[in-house]
Amino acid sequence: MTSASPIAKSSKPRYQWMDAMRGLAICLVVYFHGTATLPAKLEDTSPIFEAFALPMQPLRMPLLMFLSGLLLIGSVKKGPRKFFSGKVQHILYPYIVWTLVMVGVYKMREIMLGKDGLDFVHAVLTGGADHLWFLHMLFLFYLAAYFLMHIRPWFGLVLSIALYIPFWLMEYENLRFFHHAIFFMLGGWAGCHIAKTVELLKQLHWSIAGAMFIAGMVFFIDGMYDYEWPDVYFLDFTVAALAIIPGAIKAMMWVSTTRISPPLEWMGKNSLPIYMVHWPLMYASPVFIAKFYSGNPDIMLVFFIAGVLAMCCATAYLSKKFVLVSLLFSSKAWGELYTSIKYSRSGVASTADS
Numbered sequence: 001m002t003s004a005s006p007i008a009k010s011s012k013p014r015y016q017w018m019d020a021m022r023g024l025a026i027c028l029v030v031y032f033h034g035t036a037t038l039p040a041k042l043e044d045t046s047p048i049f050e051a052f053a054l055p056m057q058p059l060r061m062p063l064l065m066f067l068s069g070l071l072l073i074g075s076v077k078k079g080p081r082k083f084f085s086g087k088v089q090h091i092l093y094p095y096i097v098w099t100l101v102m103v104g105v106y107k108m109r110e111i112m113l114g115k116d117g118l119d120f121v122h123a124v125l126t127g128g129a130d131h132l133w134f135l136h137m138l139f140l141f142y143l144a145a146y147f148l149m150h151i152r153p154w155f156g157l158v159l160s161i162a163l164y165i166p167f168w169l170m171e172y173e174n175l176r177f178f179h180h181a182i183f184f185m186l187g188g189w190a191g192c193h194i195a196k197t198v199e200l201l202k203q204l205h206w207s208i209a210g211a212m213f214i215a216g217m218v219f220f221i222d223g224m225y226d227y228e229w230p231d232v233y234f235l236d237f238t239v240a241a242l243a244i245i246p247g248a249i250k251a252m253m254w255v256s257t258t259r260i261s262p263p264l265e266w267m268g269k270n271s272l273p274i275y276m277v278h279w280p281l282m283y284a285s286p287v288f289i290a291k292f293y294s295g296n297p298d299i300m301l302v303f304f305i306a307g308v309l310a311m312c313c314a315t316a317y318l319s320k321k322f323v324l325v326s327l328l329f330s331s332k333a334w335g336e337l338y339t340s341i342k343y344s345r346s347g348v349a350s351t352a353d354s
Contacts, residue, residue, distance in 0.1 A: 022268030041290035069187020213247030
Protein backbone atom coordinates (compact mmCIF):
# COMPACT_ATOMS: atom_id res chain seq x y z
CA MET A 1 0.00 0.00 0.00
CA THR A 2 1.40 3.39 -0.97
CA SER A 3 1.25 6.24 1.53
CA ALA A 4 -0.83 9.25 0.62
CA SER A 5 0.81 12.57 -0.09
CA PRO A 6 0.64 14.94 2.90
CA ILE A 7 -1.02 17.53 0.67
CA ALA A 8 -3.23 15.23 -1.40
CA LYS A 9 -6.49 16.00 0.42
CA SER A 10 -5.79 19.66 1.12
CA SER A 11 -8.06 22.27 -0.35
CA LYS A 12 -8.21 26.05 -0.16
CA PRO A 13 -11.33 27.91 -1.16
CA ARG A 14 -10.87 31.61 -1.75
CA TYR A 15 -12.15 33.80 1.06
CA GLN A 16 -13.15 37.41 0.57
CA TRP A 17 -11.26 38.57 3.65
CA MET A 18 -7.98 37.33 2.11
CA ASP A 19 -8.34 39.65 -0.86
CA ALA A 20 -9.60 42.51 1.32
CA MET A 21 -6.64 42.12 3.69
CA ARG A 22 -4.21 42.03 0.78
CA GLY A 23 -5.84 45.18 -0.57
CA LEU A 24 -5.47 46.90 2.80
CA ALA A 25 -1.85 45.79 3.07
CA ILE A 26 -1.01 47.16 -0.39
CA CYS A 27 -2.67 50.48 0.55
CA LEU A 28 -0.46 50.61 3.65
CA VAL A 29 2.59 49.98 1.46
CA VAL A 30 1.67 52.86 -0.85
CA TYR A 31 0.93 55.13 2.11
CA PHE A 32 4.21 54.32 3.87
CA HIS A 33 6.31 54.91 0.78
CA GLY A 34 4.43 58.14 0.11
CA THR A 35 5.29 59.46 3.56
CA ALA A 36 8.92 58.48 3.02
CA THR A 37 9.51 59.94 -0.46
CA LEU A 38 7.71 63.26 -0.90
CA PRO A 39 8.53 64.71 2.55
CA ALA A 40 12.21 64.11 1.75
CA LYS A 41 11.85 66.75 -0.98
CA LEU A 42 9.18 69.02 0.54
CA GLU A 43 10.06 70.58 3.87
CA ASP A 44 7.70 71.18 6.81
CA THR A 45 5.42 68.21 6.14
CA SER A 46 3.34 67.43 9.23
CA PRO A 47 4.84 64.64 11.39
CA ILE A 48 1.34 63.18 11.79
CA PHE A 49 1.67 61.35 8.47
CA GLU A 50 4.87 59.63 9.55
CA ALA A 51 3.47 58.98 13.04
CA PHE A 52 0.75 56.82 11.48
CA ALA A 53 3.04 55.19 8.92
CA LEU A 54 5.89 54.04 11.16
CA PRO A 55 3.92 51.64 13.40
CA MET A 56 2.58 49.98 10.25
CA GLN A 57 6.07 49.32 8.84
CA PRO A 58 6.78 46.04 10.67
CA LEU A 59 3.33 44.67 9.76
CA ARG A 60 2.53 45.37 6.10
CA MET A 61 5.12 43.13 4.43
CA PRO A 62 4.73 40.19 6.88
CA LEU A 63 0.99 40.37 6.15
CA LEU A 64 1.63 40.18 2.41
CA MET A 65 3.99 37.25 2.94
CA PHE A 66 1.46 35.44 5.12
CA LEU A 67 -1.31 36.00 2.58
CA SER A 68 0.93 34.77 -0.25
CA GLY A 69 1.63 31.65 1.76
CA LEU A 70 -2.09 30.99 2.16
CA LEU A 71 -2.32 30.62 -1.64
CA LEU A 72 0.57 28.14 -1.76
CA ILE A 73 -1.42 24.91 -1.46
CA GLY A 74 -3.65 25.83 -4.39
CA SER A 75 -0.59 26.24 -6.59
CA VAL A 76 1.13 23.08 -5.34
CA LYS A 77 -1.94 20.95 -6.09
CA LYS A 78 -1.76 21.95 -9.76
CA GLY A 79 1.35 19.80 -10.17
CA PRO A 80 4.99 20.69 -10.83
CA ARG A 81 4.60 21.84 -14.44
CA LYS A 82 1.81 24.34 -13.77
CA PHE A 83 3.34 25.36 -10.46
CA PHE A 84 6.76 26.31 -11.78
CA SER A 85 5.51 27.76 -15.07
CA GLY A 86 3.02 29.86 -13.11
CA LYS A 87 5.71 31.27 -10.84
CA VAL A 88 7.94 32.07 -13.82
CA GLN A 89 5.08 33.78 -15.66
CA HIS A 90 3.64 35.76 -12.77
CA ILE A 91 6.60 36.40 -10.45
CA LEU A 92 9.96 35.94 -12.17
CA TYR A 93 8.92 37.58 -15.45
CA PRO A 94 7.52 40.82 -13.93
CA TYR A 95 10.47 40.86 -11.55
CA ILE A 96 12.88 41.01 -14.51
CA VAL A 97 10.72 43.49 -16.46
CA TRP A 98 10.46 45.89 -13.56
CA THR A 99 14.12 45.53 -12.72
CA LEU A 100 14.72 46.90 -16.21
CA VAL A 101 12.28 49.71 -15.44
CA MET A 102 14.17 50.57 -12.27
CA VAL A 103 17.47 50.50 -14.15
CA GLY A 104 15.95 53.13 -16.45
CA VAL A 105 14.73 55.20 -13.50
CA TYR A 106 18.17 55.07 -11.92
CA LYS A 107 19.73 56.05 -15.25
CA MET A 108 17.56 59.18 -15.32
CA ARG A 109 18.59 59.87 -11.74
CA GLU A 110 22.23 59.46 -12.70
CA ILE A 111 21.90 61.90 -15.62
CA MET A 112 19.82 64.51 -13.79
CA LEU A 113 21.30 64.38 -10.30
CA GLY A 114 24.71 62.81 -10.82
CA LYS A 115 23.96 59.93 -8.44
CA ASP A 116 24.83 56.25 -8.76
CA GLY A 117 23.07 54.07 -11.32
CA LEU A 118 21.86 50.49 -10.96
CA ASP A 119 23.54 47.40 -12.39
CA PHE A 120 20.91 45.13 -13.96
CA VAL A 121 22.63 41.77 -13.40
CA HIS A 122 23.49 42.54 -9.78
CA ALA A 123 19.96 43.79 -9.11
CA VAL A 124 18.35 40.66 -10.62
CA LEU A 125 20.56 38.28 -8.66
CA THR A 126 20.28 40.05 -5.31
CA GLY A 127 16.81 41.63 -5.41
CA GLY A 128 18.52 44.98 -5.04
CA ALA A 129 16.17 47.07 -7.20
CA ASP A 130 14.41 48.80 -4.32
CA HIS A 131 10.86 47.43 -3.82
CA LEU A 132 11.53 44.39 -6.01
CA TRP A 133 13.19 42.58 -3.11
CA PHE A 134 9.67 41.36 -2.28
CA LEU A 135 9.24 39.50 -5.58
CA HIS A 136 12.80 38.18 -5.43
CA MET A 137 12.18 36.76 -1.97
CA LEU A 138 8.69 35.53 -2.83
CA PHE A 139 9.98 33.59 -5.84
CA LEU A 140 12.63 31.86 -3.72
CA PHE A 141 10.07 31.03 -1.03
CA TYR A 142 7.70 29.47 -3.55
CA LEU A 143 10.47 27.34 -5.05
CA ALA A 144 11.60 26.08 -1.65
CA ALA A 145 8.06 25.60 -0.34
CA TYR A 146 7.05 23.36 -3.25
CA PHE A 147 9.52 20.70 -2.10
CA LEU A 148 9.10 21.32 1.63
CA MET A 149 5.32 20.94 1.40
CA HIS A 150 5.77 17.45 0.00
CA ILE A 151 7.66 16.46 3.13
CA ARG A 152 5.08 17.81 5.57
CA PRO A 153 2.96 21.00 5.38
CA TRP A 154 4.48 22.22 8.66
CA PHE A 155 8.08 21.41 7.73
CA GLY A 156 8.78 24.75 6.00
CA LEU A 157 7.62 26.69 9.07
CA VAL A 158 9.74 24.63 11.45
CA LEU A 159 12.77 24.93 9.18
CA SER A 160 12.29 28.71 8.87
CA ILE A 161 12.18 29.12 12.65
CA ALA A 162 15.19 26.82 13.08
CA LEU A 163 17.20 28.93 10.62
CA TYR A 164 15.94 32.24 11.99
CA ILE A 165 16.96 31.70 15.63
CA PRO A 166 20.74 31.30 15.16
CA PHE A 167 20.92 34.16 12.65
CA TRP A 168 18.96 36.36 15.07
CA LEU A 169 21.35 35.47 17.89
CA MET A 170 24.25 36.45 15.62
CA GLU A 171 22.42 39.69 14.67
CA TYR A 172 22.85 38.75 11.02
CA GLU A 173 22.43 41.79 8.75
CA ASN A 174 20.18 40.04 6.22
CA LEU A 175 17.79 38.69 8.84
CA ARG A 176 14.92 40.01 6.72
CA PHE A 177 14.98 36.87 4.56
CA PHE A 178 14.43 34.47 7.47
CA HIS A 179 11.99 36.84 9.18
CA HIS A 180 9.69 36.91 6.15
CA ALA A 181 10.17 33.18 5.55
CA ILE A 182 8.43 32.51 8.86
CA PHE A 183 5.33 34.44 7.80
CA PHE A 184 5.23 32.88 4.32
CA MET A 185 5.64 29.34 5.63
CA LEU A 186 3.11 29.98 8.41
CA GLY A 187 0.64 31.03 5.72
CA GLY A 188 1.52 27.91 3.72
CA TRP A 189 0.83 25.65 6.68
CA ALA A 190 -2.39 27.47 7.59
CA GLY A 191 -3.51 27.33 3.95
CA CYS A 192 -3.36 23.52 4.03
CA HIS A 193 -5.95 23.58 6.80
CA ILE A 194 -7.72 26.79 5.85
CA ALA A 195 -11.23 25.66 6.86
CA LYS A 196 -10.00 24.63 10.31
CA THR A 197 -7.92 27.80 10.59
CA VAL A 198 -10.89 30.00 9.76
CA GLU A 199 -13.15 28.13 12.18
CA LEU A 200 -10.54 28.42 14.93
CA LEU A 201 -10.24 32.16 14.35
CA LYS A 202 -14.02 32.55 14.40
CA GLN A 203 -14.13 30.75 17.75
CA LEU A 204 -11.27 32.86 19.14
CA HIS A 205 -12.90 35.40 21.45
CA TRP A 206 -12.65 39.03 20.42
CA SER A 207 -11.19 39.93 23.81
CA ILE A 208 -8.22 37.62 23.29
CA ALA A 209 -7.65 38.55 19.64
CA GLY A 210 -8.09 42.24 20.52
CA ALA A 211 -5.66 42.05 23.43
CA MET A 212 -3.03 40.40 21.23
CA PHE A 213 -3.59 42.99 18.50
CA ILE A 214 -3.36 45.92 20.91
CA ALA A 215 -0.26 44.50 22.62
CA GLY A 216 1.48 44.09 19.25
CA MET A 217 0.53 47.58 18.08
CA VAL A 218 1.58 49.19 21.37
CA PHE A 219 4.96 47.51 21.00
CA PHE A 220 5.28 48.79 17.42
CA ILE A 221 4.27 52.32 18.41
CA ASP A 222 6.64 52.32 21.36
CA GLY A 223 9.55 50.79 19.49
CA MET A 224 9.43 52.29 16.02
CA TYR A 225 10.83 55.68 16.97
CA ASP A 226 13.99 54.27 18.55
CA TYR A 227 14.77 51.35 16.27
CA GLU A 228 17.69 51.00 13.92
CA TRP A 229 17.65 48.78 10.85
CA PRO A 230 17.50 45.77 10.93
CA ASP A 231 15.81 45.84 14.37
CA VAL A 232 12.36 45.39 12.76
CA TYR A 233 13.37 41.84 11.86
CA PHE A 234 14.49 40.91 15.37
CA LEU A 235 12.57 38.42 17.51
CA ASP A 236 10.55 40.96 19.48
CA PHE A 237 9.18 42.60 16.33
CA THR A 238 8.55 39.18 14.78
CA VAL A 239 6.54 38.01 17.80
CA ALA A 240 4.60 41.29 17.87
CA ALA A 241 3.64 40.91 14.19
CA LEU A 242 2.56 37.32 14.78
CA ALA A 243 0.41 38.46 17.71
CA ILE A 244 -1.37 41.03 15.55
CA ILE A 245 -2.33 38.67 12.71
CA PRO A 246 -5.27 36.80 14.40
CA GLY A 247 -6.98 40.04 15.38
CA ALA A 248 -6.29 41.54 11.95
CA ILE A 249 -7.88 38.53 10.25
CA LYS A 250 -10.95 38.64 12.49
CA ALA A 251 -11.31 42.35 11.74
CA MET A 252 -11.05 41.72 8.00
CA MET A 253 -13.63 38.93 8.26
CA TRP A 254 -16.01 41.60 9.52
CA VAL A 255 -14.86 44.17 6.94
CA SER A 256 -15.56 41.62 4.18
CA THR A 257 -19.27 41.88 5.08
CA THR A 258 -19.35 45.68 4.66
CA ARG A 259 -19.52 48.02 1.68
CA ILE A 260 -15.85 48.98 1.92
CA SER A 261 -14.78 45.41 1.18
CA PRO A 262 -15.31 45.29 -2.64
CA PRO A 263 -12.74 48.00 -3.48
CA LEU A 264 -10.25 46.45 -1.05
CA GLU A 265 -10.88 43.02 -2.58
CA TRP A 266 -10.32 44.45 -6.07
CA MET A 267 -7.02 45.98 -5.03
CA GLY A 268 -6.08 42.71 -3.34
CA LYS A 269 -6.72 40.73 -6.52
CA ASN A 270 -4.72 43.31 -8.49
CA SER A 271 -2.01 43.85 -5.89
CA LEU A 272 0.87 42.91 -8.21
CA PRO A 273 0.40 45.77 -10.72
CA ILE A 274 -0.27 48.22 -7.89
CA TYR A 275 2.86 47.15 -6.05
CA MET A 276 5.08 47.20 -9.13
CA VAL A 277 3.94 50.60 -10.40
CA HIS A 278 3.73 52.60 -7.19
CA TRP A 279 7.43 52.76 -6.32
CA PRO A 280 8.84 54.11 -9.63
CA LEU A 281 6.18 56.84 -9.49
CA MET A 282 6.92 57.69 -5.88
CA TYR A 283 10.66 57.48 -6.39
CA ALA A 284 10.88 59.78 -9.43
CA SER A 285 8.01 62.28 -9.18
CA PRO A 286 8.93 64.08 -5.90
CA VAL A 287 11.95 65.62 -7.67
CA PHE A 288 9.63 67.37 -10.15
CA ILE A 289 6.97 68.20 -7.57
CA ALA A 290 9.51 69.91 -5.32
CA LYS A 291 10.78 71.89 -8.28
CA PHE A 292 7.41 73.29 -9.39
CA TYR A 293 5.22 73.24 -6.25
CA SER A 294 5.51 75.78 -3.43
CA GLY A 295 2.16 75.41 -1.65
CA ASN A 296 1.05 73.55 1.46
CA PRO A 297 3.15 70.34 1.69
CA ASP A 298 0.49 68.46 3.68
CA ILE A 299 -2.18 69.02 1.04
CA MET A 300 0.28 67.96 -1.66
CA LEU A 301 1.19 64.80 0.27
CA VAL A 302 -2.47 63.75 0.48
CA PHE A 303 -2.98 64.33 -3.25
CA PHE A 304 0.37 62.66 -3.99
CA ILE A 305 -0.52 59.41 -2.20
CA ALA A 306 -4.08 59.36 -3.54
CA GLY A 307 -2.91 60.21 -7.06
CA VAL A 308 -0.26 57.50 -7.15
CA LEU A 309 -2.73 54.92 -5.82
CA ALA A 310 -5.26 56.01 -8.47
CA MET A 311 -2.68 55.71 -11.26
CA CYS A 312 -1.68 52.27 -10.00
CA CYS A 313 -5.29 51.12 -9.96
CA ALA A 314 -5.81 52.52 -13.45
CA THR A 315 -2.78 50.60 -14.67
CA ALA A 316 -4.09 47.41 -13.05
CA TYR A 317 -7.46 47.96 -14.77
CA LEU A 318 -5.83 48.60 -18.14
CA SER A 319 -3.72 45.45 -17.77
CA LYS A 320 -6.97 43.46 -17.86
CA LYS A 321 -8.18 45.28 -20.97
CA PHE A 322 -5.09 45.72 -23.14
CA VAL A 323 -2.52 43.05 -23.85
CA LEU A 324 0.29 45.59 -24.31
CA VAL A 325 -0.20 46.77 -20.73
CA SER A 326 -0.45 43.24 -19.37
CA LEU A 327 2.97 42.53 -20.93
CA LEU A 328 4.38 44.48 -18.00
CA PHE A 329 3.05 41.96 -15.48
CA SER A 330 2.80 38.49 -17.00
CA SER A 331 4.60 36.56 -19.73
CA LYS A 332 1.27 34.92 -20.63
CA ALA A 333 0.43 38.16 -22.41
CA TRP A 334 2.97 37.30 -25.09
CA GLY A 335 0.85 34.30 -26.06
CA GLU A 336 -2.25 36.48 -26.17
CA LEU A 337 -0.42 39.04 -28.30
CA TYR A 338 0.77 36.34 -30.69
CA THR A 339 -2.76 34.93 -31.00
CA SER A 340 -4.17 38.40 -31.59
CA ILE A 341 -1.62 39.15 -34.33
CA LYS A 342 -2.17 35.71 -35.89
CA TYR A 343 -5.94 36.12 -36.11
CA SER A 344 -5.54 39.69 -37.30
CA ARG A 345 -3.34 38.52 -40.18
CA SER A 346 -5.74 35.67 -40.94
CA GLY A 347 -8.59 38.15 -41.13
CA VAL A 348 -6.64 40.40 -43.50
CA ALA A 349 -5.73 37.42 -45.69
CA SER A 350 -9.35 36.23 -45.80
CA THR A 351 -10.53 39.71 -46.77
CA ALA A 352 -7.92 39.88 -49.53
CA ASP A 353 -8.97 36.48 -50.93
CA SER A 354 -12.67 37.28 -50.98
